[in-house]
């Protein structure tokens with residue numbers, strides 16, 4: 126008989142990204158010609174982890190106290206202010222009610238949102254192509270999930286299905302928690318237009334008008350890699366000012382992605398609402414959950430982010446470096462898409478970001494075929510995901526033809 130509690134017996138980390146990523150890393154260590162297009166981190170053209178000099182400079186100037194002491198559970202006010210300014214930018218002063226809670230990465234923000242805005246057994250609404258960890262956050266927080274089709278039959282963003290699923294969830298459980306990962310959606314790289322974002326806000330207002338709680342979890346892990354830059358991403362956020370008071374947007378900010386602080390584990394949940402009461406409740410419940418799950422977020426991570434964002438010189442340098450990393454990603458993506466078009470390799474709708482996804486009927490065979498050619502990608506349900514953030518432009522040039530070959534061979 127298992128010693129595990131009943132609902133823990135079925136717990137198994139089915140996400141293959143970390144496992145396959147570790148295999149690829151090991152193979153590359155033995156043979157540098159291996160292409161590792163698995164894990165979502167940014168690497169430079171020489172295959173070294175991309176590190177922001179501005180962030181390193183700030184790190185070298187942190188005091189022992191700033192690095193090693195305990196932080197408070199929500200994190201210091203200075204961190205909250207720095208994050209609010211960064212995420213809201215020119216819209217900062219026009220938001221009345223904003224709550225911030227420090228979390229270990231965007232992951233902590235997602236987990237807390239699932240804990241506090243779903244009743245046991247409720248379903249969270251996820252995209253059908255998704256970062257698989259959402260499912261585990263749901264189970265861990267006594268919830269389950271259903272999916273909306275990200276794209277319709279014409280490969281357009283599927284507002285209609287999101288609306289239908291929201292209505293169905295409203296009728297079933299009297300509350301809605303909708304997850305949208307934008308921009309640079311993982312795994313597709315799709316980025317919603319301003320008008321699509323506006324339609325989402327309208328739907329939320331329509332469905333929450335009668336008092337039904339509707340929460341939008343905006344997973345903005347890749348917000349600073351949108352090829353359109355800061356203004357486009359923050360103009361979408363400004364739309365949250367139009368939400369009615371039964372609705373709230375919670376943004377999951379990732380220090381892992383914005384500042385390449387993957388292993389430091391730092392991020393935040395940022396809630397905006399037209400009701401002050403919603404924010405007070407948010408602060409109270411999420412402080413409790415954070416204390417119960419991880420106690421507090423690293424002072425090192427929070428102070429580092431605060432330093433970079435509040436020192437004018439460091440911040441300017443950081444923004445320049447960010448621009449460079451965005452450009453690197455755009456160049457790689459352009460090359461990959463150009464070569465894919467040349468060989469007739471179809472991708473799911475892609476716009477920008479760390480990943481490009483390719484539909485295929487037997488991803489595991491394609492994975493194996495490519496591994497034999499020293500190429501490591503991630504097989505998922507009916508697609509393979511190629512991490513362009515981790516490979517060079519030269520690799521982006523050669524991969525499409527090999528992937529096309531693999532898909533044709535494994536048909």
Ligand SMILES: Cc1ncc(COP(=O)(O)O)c(C=O)c1O
Pocket residue numbers: 165229230231232233256306311344346378379380381382387391392
């Ligand atoms: C879509 C998406 N959301 C959230 C995260 C969370 O990242 P972290 O917890 O490291 O901030 C990731 C990480 O890969 C991701 O891809």
